[in-house]
Amino acid sequence: MSGERSLIARHAGTVLVGQLAVMAFGVTDTIIAGRYSEHALAALSVGAAVFISVYVSLMGVLQALLPVWAELHGAGRGSEVGRSVRQSLYLAGIAIVIGMAVLLSPGAVLQWTQVPPEMRAEVEAYLIVLAFGLAPALLFRLFSTLNQSLGKPQLVTWLQLGSLLVKLPLSVWFTFGGAGLPAMGLVGCGWATLCVNWAMLLCAVWLLRSSPLYTGYRLWQRPEAPDWHTIRHFARLGVPAGLAVLVEVTSFTLMALFIARLGTAAAAAHQIAANLMAVAYMVPLSLSIATSARVSFWLGAGDVAKARHVCRLGFELTVMCALLFATAMVTLRSQLANVYSDNPAVVALAAALLLPVAAFHLSDAMQTLCVFVLRCYRVTLAPLLIYCTMLWGLGLGGSYLLAYRGLGPWAAMQSPLAFWIMSAGALALTATMFIALLRHTMAKRTA
Numbered sequence: 108m109s110g111e112r113s114l115i116a117r118h119a120g121t122v123l124v125g126q127l128a129v130m131a132f133g134v135t136d137t138i139i140a141g142r143y144s145e146h147a148l149a150a151l152s153v154g155a156a157v158f159i160s161v162y163v164s165l166m167g168v169l170q171a172l173l174p175v176w177a178e179l180h181g182a183g184r185g186s187e188v189g190r191s192v193r194q195s196l197y198l199a200g201i202a203i204v205i206g207m208a209v210l211l212s213p214g215a216v217l218q219w220t221q222v223p224p225e226m227r228a229e230v231e232a233y234l235i236v237l238a239f240g241l242a243p244a245l246l247f248r249l250f251s252t253l254n255q256s257l258g259k260p261q262l263v264t265w266l267q268l269g270s271l272l273v274k275l276p277l278s279v280w281f282t283f284g285g286a287g288l289p290a291m292g293l294v295g296c297g298w299a300t301l302c303v304n305w306a307m308l309l310c311a312v313w314l315l316r317s318s319p320l321y322t323g324y325r326l327w328q329r330p331e332a333p334d335w336h337t338i339r340h341f342a343r344l345g346v347p348a349g350l351a352v353l354v355e356v357t358s359f360t361l362m363a364l365f366i367a368r369l370g371t372a373a374a375a376a377h378q379i380a381a382n383l384m385a386v387a388y389m390v391p392l393s394l395s396i397a398t399s400a401r402v403s404f405w406l407g408a409g410d411v412a413k414a415r416h417v418c419r420l421g422f423e424l425t426v427m428c429a430l431l432f433a434t435a436m437v438t439l440r441s442q443l444a445n446v447y448s449d450n451p452a453v454v455a456l457a458a459a460l461l462l463p464v465a466a467f468h469l470s471d472a473m474q475t476l477c478v479f480v481l482r483c484y485r486v487t488l489a490p491l492l493i494y495c496t497m498l499w500g501l502g503l504g505g506s507y508l509l510a511y512r513g514l515g516p517w518a519a520m521q522s523p524l525a526f527w528i529m530s531a532g533a534l535a536l537t538a539t540m541f542i543a544l545l546r547h548t549m550a551k552r553t554a
Contacts, residue, residue, distance in 0.1 A: 111401065111413075112420045118258060118397035119424070125251075125264035126389040128271045132303075135275050136296040137382050139282050141375070141448050147293045148448075149371040150226050152378035154233040154293070156360035157216060160353065161209050162241065165202040166248050167352030168345035169195070173396070174403040174483045175344070176256035181407025189325035192253060194337045196330075198345065199249055203242045210238035222367050229293055236297035243308035250311040255396050258404070259320060266310050274303045347487035351478065351494050358498035358533075362526040365507060369523065376456035377523045379447040380464050384471075387432045391472035394425045395479035402483045415549050418480050422473075429472035433465040456523070463527035470534040477541035484548050493540050502533030 133155065140147040172195055179188050209216075213234050217227050251263045280288065281295030291298065315321055359381070366377045398421030405414040436443070444457035478490050508514045510525035519525075 111417050112424070114258075115394070115397045115401060115417065115421055116424065118255075118260060118400065119393040121260045121264050122255065122396050123389055123393035125260065125267035126393055127386070128264070128267040130386050130389055131271050132274050132300060133385060134382060135271075135278055136300075137378060138447060139278050140293055140296060143282055143292060145371050145375055145450065145453075146226075147229070148378060149367065149374040150229040150233065150293050151296070152363045152374045152381070153217070153222055153226060153367055154230045154237075154297075155378075156363035157213055157230070157234055158210065158237050160357045160360045161206045162244060163356045164349050164353030165206050165241075165245060166349075168202055168349030169199060169245060169249050170252055171345040171348035171482055171487070172249075172341060173252050173256045173399060174406075174485075175341070176253060177258075177400045177403035177483075178407030180257055181404035182409075185323050186325055188253075188257075189328060190331065191337070192249075192324075192326055193328075193330050194334055195249060195341060197333050197338055198341050199245055203245055206241045206245070207238045210234045210241060216364075222364060226367065232294050233297045236294060236301055240297075240301035240304040243304040247304070247308050247311055250308075250315070255400055256403070258400055262314055262318070262320070266307055266314075269310075270303045270307050273306065274299055277302060344482070344485065344487060347491045348482055351487065351491040354491065354494040354498055358494075358503045358530065361503055362506065362523070362530070365510070366523045366526060369521065372450070372452050372456065373523050375448060375450070375453045376444075376460060377526075379444055379453070379457040380460035380523075380527065382447070383436065383443055383461065384464050384468060387436070387468050388471060388475070390428045390432060391425050391475045394421055394428065395476045397421070398425075398476060399479040399483050402480055406483060411552055414483070415552075418545075418549070421480070422476055425472050425476045429469050433469050436461045436465040436468065460523060460527055463524065463531045467527060467531040467534055470531065470538040474534065474538040474541045477538070477545045481541070481545055481548060484552060486544070486548055489544055490541065493537055493544075497533045497537045497540070498530075501536070502530040505529040505533065 136151060136155075137148065140151040172191075175191060176188055179185065179191065211234075213231055214227070217230060222230065251260075254260050254263045277299035278296050280286070281291050281298050282293070283295075284290030315326055363374065363377055363381065367374045398417060401417045401421075402414045405411075405417060440458040440461035441454065443461065444454045447457070448454055481487070481490055505514060506526040506529040509517060509520055509529055510522065511519050513519045
């Protein structure tokens with residue numbers, strides 16, 4: 108099975124390059140906003156938290172369809188993929204409407220989390236622009252999920268790399284102005300993202316129409332009327348998965364909103380730590396996508412033993428990579444923080460945050476792989492319940508108490524460190540539960 112390890116590594120490596128290109132969007136915006144002004148960086152921290160909460164949770168609904176198409180591929184039923192993809196467009200349409208409604212009216216969320224009034228206007232303007240970039244972003248994610256399920260992520264990666272070459276100069280130009288264009292500040296980053304999202308989607312549609320890779324899947328037949336039985340099946344798989352992602356991401360991104368009240372230096376330092384954490388997360392995410400695609404392929408082919416072995420190989424690769432990244436965060440924490448800001452207070456606080464961030468990443472890597480493979484076995488409700496209890500309850504709730512009111516013998520820390528320490532502990536318990544659940548699920552399937 109060394110061939111499977113190589114296959115997972117190649118697939119994950121290709122996905123990783125593309126994911127890092129997309130993550131470079133956020134890194135680019137963070138650095139550009141930080142160089143524009145500390146206020147813009149703090150506003151980006153809040154705006155990105157809201158957008159990511161919406162986008163990633165809806166993306167989770169669509170990403171959860173990967174096992175469906177991978178199983179059809181493994182079972183040799185490629186001709187059924189086209190109809191399944193066309194039906195998924197109805198689910199994507201619902202997701203787009205919901206997401207745009209939230210992004211166009213973020214006032215209640217900003218008020219509930221007590222984001223300072225002087226930040227709100229810039230954050231709201233930024234989110235309005237991103238609302239109109241949500242549809243192409245989600246539809247491109249559907250294209251990406253299809254390619255990953257077929258074990259062919261190369262075209263997606265090339266598009267993502269190409270988009271980065273467009274995104275970087277656009278963000279600089281729109282933010283700082285020039286050549287007759289006035290400086291737009293943070294909103295300029297949003298306009299650059301919108302332009303790139305639509306360009307990527309148009310390229311994806313052209314590839315689907317012209318590439319021989321997709322010919323056998325019959326994607327371009329006349330669209331069928333909604334098949335509510337199929338859509339309900341998608342929803343039973345995707346909605347719990349999307350809600351689980353929502354809980355996971357909001358437990359992470361709501362930290363930014365609660366930390367914002369500590370001031371711009373704290374918000375800026377948290378944004379640096381969160382950005383580095385998000386970049387590191389791309390490695391276990393890519394390995395989880397590649398592993399789950401192979402697990403579903405072998406389940407579709409009826410070989411449960413190979414599916415189990417592939418999972419173990421993916422877990423080994425994920426843990427090894429997580430240890431390397433966590434070590435780098437600890438040993439290079441000051442240098443990494445200094446890349447983002449030249450404010451000594453922000454750099455010092457961000458460097459301190461990277462210590463609990465390293466522990467957070469280790470647990471995050473393991474639980475990510477578990478939850479992706481559990482979806483291959485159609486286990487989605489239990490992870491949602493565990494996420495709600497551990498990440499929202501212990502992680503976010505405990506963080507808020509430790510930061511602002513005190514928790515047990517510990518006085519209120521009044522620092523973003525409280526959020527990262529409690530969240531790292533909650534995620535470690537979550538990973539432990541998911542590992543036990545996955546072992547139990549596989550044992551039942553083998554029996």
